[in-house]
Each structure stands twice: as C-alpha cells, then as structure tokens.
C-alpha cells in the first residue's frame with residue numbers, strides 16, 4: 001500500500017489516554033507516516049480547548065493584565081499529558097519563551113499557534129519520531145494568504161523519504177518567519193497540504209465521529225453515516241452548513257485526486273466516510289441534507305425586466321454597496337430575487353426593500369426569517385420524481401418551501417423554508433429519502 005497522511009483533531013489528542021489511541025492507530029499500519037496534530041481539544045463537555053486558552057492569555061497580555069494564572073493553566077494541560085504518558089518532552093524552555101513573547105506583545109497568531117507546536121513536540125517525543133516544523137515551510141504572504149506553490153515545494157523538500165514525522169497543524173509563517181495561522185479548525189488544511197506534497201495514497205482525517213452523517217444528529221438522532229461521497233457533494237454540503245472538515249482542506253487534495261477518509265479515533269474499527277474524486281455504481285441514495293438559518297429574500301419585479309440592460313448587475317451592486325451578498329439568485333420573467341445572509345428586523349428589511357425600489361425602479365419586497373436547506377446526492381435533481389417528492393415531503397409535514405432552486409447543479413436542490421419550519425422540514429426529507 002502507499003503512503004498515508006494522518007491528521008488527528010483536538011479531541012483525538014486532548015489527553016494522554018487519547019494519545020495512546022493515536023499510538024495504537026499508527027502501530028496498526030506502517031504506511032501511516034506523516035502525522036499532523038492539533039492542539040489538545042476538549043476532554044469532555046465544559047472543557048476548554050488549549051487554542052482558546054492561548055487566545056485568552058494573549059488578550060490579557062495585550063491589555064497589560066496579569067496572565068500568569070491563565071498561562072499556568074496551559075502549562076498544566078501539557079504537564080498532565082506528559083505525566084500520564086510518562087514522557088519528558090523538555091517543554092520548559094518552550095514555555096519560558098512563549099511567556100517572554102506574551103510579555104513582549106506577541107501577535108494573536110503566534111500565541112494561538114503554540115498549542116499545535118507544543119503538542120507536536122510532546123507527541124513526537126512520546127512516539128520517538130522526529131518533529132517537523134511547519135514555520136518556514138507552510139508559507140503565507142503578508143496578508144495572511146497561503147502561498148500554495150511555495151508551500152508545496154518547501155514541504156516536498158522537507159518531508160523525509162523514509163520513516164515517520166510528527167507535524168504541527170494550524171500554522172506556518174511568512175517568509176521572514178512571522179507566524180501565521182489558518183482560520184479555526186485549520187489543522188485540516190495542514191494535513192491536506194502535507195498529503196498533497198507527499199503524493200499520499202489517502203489522507204486520513206481522524207476525529208471523534210465515524211464519518212459524515214447524512215444530516216445533523218441533533219435534528220435526526222438516527223441519522224446514518226455516509227459511506228462515500230464525492231468532493232463535489234462534500235463541497236455542496238459544507239457550503240450549506242455541514243461541518244466535519246475545514247472547507248479549505250478539500251482544495252489541495254482534490255487537485256491531486258487524493259481521497260479523504262474521515263475516521264473515528266475512539267472507534268478505529270469503523271470504516272468512516274470516504275471522500276472521492278468520483279463515485280461509480282449509483283445507488284440512488286442521497287448523501288446529505290444540510291442547511292443554515294439567518295437568511296432573507298429580496299424580491300424585485302419590474303415589467304419588461306429582461307429588456308433593461310445591466311439590471312442584474314445593478315441589483316448585485318446595490319447589495320454589495322450595503323455589504324450584502326446574494327448567496328443565490330432566482331430569476332423568473334420580470335422577476336428576480338436574491339437570497340441574502342442577513343438577520344434583519346422587519347423594519348430594516350422594509351427599509352432595504354424601499355431603498356432597492358428607489359434605486360432600481362422596481363417593486364421590491366423583503367421576506368426575512370428564512371432558513372436554507374439542501375438535499376445533495378448524485379444526479380438528484382434530474383432523477384424523475386425527486387423534485388416532486390422533495391416538495392411534497394415538506395408540504396405534508398406542514399413545513400412548505402417558500403422557494404426552491406433546482407439551479408444548474410444536478411447534484412443539489414436548495415429550498416428556503418421559514419426558520420421555525422427548518423427542523424421539521426429536515427426530518428421530513430430524511431424520512432422520505434433515506
């Protein structure tokens with residue numbers, strides 16, 4: 001078998017017991033060579049992630065307040081792990097340096113990155129595997145944007161040809177060494193970049209669930225795991241709110257055609273979910289139902305709209321000038337509507353519609369308090385009967401669609417429902433299509 005890059009999320013490396021599970025997972029398969037780790041996450045409900053503790057500590061330092069107790073709490077998290085695993089990773093000089101940097105007014109990025117840094121140093125020492133630094137290898141420009149090409153080359157040059165390496169997730173640096181982090185959950189991106197540079201056969205992303213669920217288990221407790229889906233399906237689901245993987249983690253592996261396998265550190269016997277470039281053997285199953293709240297619909301109508309040159313552009317500009325973006329556009333004859341992410345009060349919605357009416361010489365209306373939901377599945381919208389079953393399911397459950405968008409994507413149908421009907425609609429759709 002070929003090389004595997006394995007990334008362990010915060011809950012998988014939250015304490016000594018979890019890190020022992022990581023060790024067992026590595027012992028099972030020598031192809032699991034590059035091990036990307038997060039900072040210690042929550043050990044249970046009510047616990048605090050080390051990354052959040054670091055941000056809080058830096059906030060105190062930036063305000064000139066005493067952060068010694070906050071920092072002692074962070075030190076204790078790592079000391080407890082060392083003690084539990086019976087390892088001395090030599091972290092004292094690291095703690096001293098971070099404390100000095102906090103005093104000197106370090107950036108939030110630097111402070112936040114130390115959770116991954118310390119944990120990778122510790123886990124490398126415990127496993128007896130070299131630590132591979134990502135500062136100077138995962139490269140950002142001065143605006144904090146990833147330099148993808150440069151990063152790929154630097155990683156390719158640094159990854160050992162044989163044996164394992166433990167690699168900290170979440171951060172890299174500008175070319176001058178200034179530490180930069182990805183957005184929250186960004187260790188997923190580190191894992192994907194390493195997988196791309198290593199030409200991995202698979203990118204295993206180990207977390208605390210046995211893969212992607214068809215829908216939110218808080219709404220449908222019996223929601224099943226999806227055995228496999230394509231990058232496109234995953235993209236549609238995460239765009240609509242389903243969250244297991246950082247959205248930006250897909251691009252590097254997708255470009256290289258590397259499958260992602262979502263696995264459960266607490267149940268390594270489960271196959272998890274496989275995310276693939278394409279899937280054969282259509283089984284007619286949907287892969288997901290996801291959605292999000294906090295939307296409104298701005299509808300315009302104007303006779304002979306189609307003949308008015310530049311009308312769509314003017315509408316989009318009108319929204320943009322107000323800091324609003326049209327996440328979806330719906331068009332009809334002499335009618336156009338934008339689905340906008342905005343939680344406006346009735347009065348603000350009305351004011352927006354009035355302003356649009358004046359600016360665009362059209363009749364305008366705002367309907368707020370909407371949720372968007374999507375059903376995703378290969379060729380879902382073009383399979384006979386599906387769109388009808390979709391609408392009927394919501395109607396029968398008394399959670400009717402306010403609008404639907406079959407759009408130009410055969411794998412995804414989107415509907416708007418009133419926010420109060422959202423959970424009912426999701427349950428009705430799950431019952432219908434699963």
Ligand code: ASP
Nearest residue numbers: 038051170184185186187
């Ligand atoms: N530790 C970082 C966070 O909590 C990054 C990560 O875990 O992926 O967001």
